[in-house]
Amino acid sequence: MTATVTRTPRDNSSFTDHPDERQRWPARLWALLVVLSLVLFLDGLDVSMVGVALPSIGAELGLGTASLQWIVSGYVLGYGGLLLLGGRTADLLGRRRVFLTALAVFALASLLGGLVDSGPLLIATRFIKGVSAAFTAPTGLSIITTTFAEGRARNKALSIYTVFGASGYSSGLILGGLMTGIGWRWTFLMPVPIALAALAAAYVLVPRDKPAAGGGYDLWGAVTSTGAMLLLVYNLVSAPERGWADPLTIGLFAASAALLAAFVAVERRLAHPLVRLGILRTGSLVRANLAIVALFGSYLSFQFIVTLYLQDVLGWEPLTMALALLPAGLLVALSAPFAGGMIDRFGTARFIVAGLVSLVAGYLLFLPIGTAPVYATAILPSVLLLGAGFALGFPSISVQATSGIHDDEQGLAAGLVNTSGQVGAALVLAVTTALISTTGEGAAASAEDMLDAFRPGLVFVTFVALAGLAVAVLPLLRRRRAVAVPAAVAAEEI
DSSP states (O other), rough: OOOOOOTTTTTOOOSSSSSTTTTTOOHHHHHHHHHHHHHHHHHHHHHHHHHHHHHHHHHHTOOOHHHHHHHHHHHHHHHTTHHHHHHHHHHHHOOOOOOHHHHHHHHHHHHHTTTOOHHHHHHHHHHHHHHHHHHHHHHHHHHHHHSOTTTHHHHHHHHHHHHHHHHHHHHHHHHHHHHHHHHHHHHHTTTHHHHHHHHHHHHSSSSOOOSSSSOEEEEEHHHHHHHHHHHHHHHHHOOOOHHHHSSHHHHHHHHHHHHHHHHHHHHHHOOSSSSSSGGOOOOHHHHHHHHHHHHHHHHHHHHHHHHIIIIISOOOOOHHHHHHHHHHHHHHHHHHHHHHHHHHHHHHHHHHHHHHHHHHHHHHTTTTOOOSSOIIIIHHHHHHHHHHHHHHHHHHHHHHHHHTTOOHHHHHHHHHHHHHHHHHHHHHHHHHHHHHTTTTTGGSSSSSHHHHHHHHHHHHHHHHHHHHHHHHHHHHHHHHHHHHHHHHHHHHHO
C-alpha cells in the first residue's frame, strides 16, 4: 500500500493526496484515518447505548413505545434530513472547517442530552445531535474517499473505518448496560469526553482544503426534503391513534408529498442544487442507496423491538441484554479488517446480496420466538446471522456508493447513501412502531400479549430485508443471463 505524501508551501497541514497503494502509509496518515474512524465509533456507540437505555428512559420520563421511538427517530431524522446539505456544505466551505464545527456541536448536544428532564427536550437534543452528525458523517467519509485512491487503498481505509463503527456499536452495548445500571443519563454523557478528544486531534490532523470553486447553498432544498421526511414519519407514528382515514392523517400525507414534489422542482431549477439529479443515473449508486435502506431500516427496527422484548417481556437486566446482543457487534468488528481484500476479489454486488440473505435468515429464525427462549438455540443464531449480514453488507455498500464518482461530488455521494440509510431507517421504524401500536400496545398486560403485539413489526422488518434482497440480486441475474446467451449461441454454432 502506498502513501505518497505531498506538501504545499502554503499549507503544512495538507499532508496527503491519494496514497499510492505500493508504499506504506506514514504515521500521520494512519492517525488521520483513526480520528475520522473515531467519529464513526461515536455514532455506533451513541445508537447502541441509547437503545439499551430506552426502557429505563421510558420508565423514568413516562414515555410509551411511540414516544420512545422518537428518541431514535429524532436522531436519525436530524441525521438523514440534513445529510445532503452536510455533504454539499463540505464541498463548498471546505471539509476541515465543516468537520470541526459539526463535531463541536455533537459534543455539546451530547452533554445537554444527559441534563434534560423531559421527553420533548430529550428528543430535541437528539435531533440537534443528529443534525451535527449529518455534517460529520459525509464530511468524514468524503475526506477518506478524496484522500485514498479508488481501489485497494480506499477499500482498505473503508474497511478500517467500518471496524471502528462496529467496535463503537459493540462497545456501546456493554457500556450502555453498565451506564444504564448507574443511571440512563450516563449513556448520553459518556460520549462527551470522546468527542472532545476527537475534536482536539482532528484540529491537528485533518488537512486544510480549498472550498470548491463556485456553487451555492440550496437551503430550500434542505427545508423541503427535511420537512417532507419529518411530516411523513410523524404521520406514520401518530396515525394509528387518529385513524388512517382521519382528515388530518390524509392531509399530512398530502403535505409530505407536496413538499417532496417541491424538493424535486427546486433541484431541477437551481444551477447548484442540493442533489444533482443526474447523479441518480449511476446505477451502482442507486442500488447502494436501496440496499442501505433495507440494511439499516430493518436492522434498526429489529433492534428496537428486541430491546423491548428482552427487557419488558423477558425481564432481562440491561447488561444481560447487552451481552446477549454483543456477538453481532464483535462479528462485524473481527471481520471488517478483511472486507477490503474480499471486496477486491469478489466485488460489491455479491457481498451485498450475501449480507441481505444473512439478514433475512436471521429475522426468519427469530420470528417463532416465544416467552421462554433458550438463548443458545433461539436467540444466538439470529444474532450471529445479523452480525454477518452487517459485516458483509455495510462496507460493500459504502464502496459501491462512492465508486466511479468524481472527487468534487464525493461529499454528495456519501451524503446520499447516508441519507438513504438514516431516513430509510426512520421510515421503517415509524411503520414498525405503528404496527406495534395498532395491535394494542397499552393493553398488553402479559408477556404473551406483549410478544403478540411485537410480531407484526417483526414480520414487516423481514419483508423490508426481502425487498432489498430482491433489488440487489437482479443485476447479478441479468449479468449471468448476459453471459449465458453468448455462450449458448457459440455452442449452437459449433
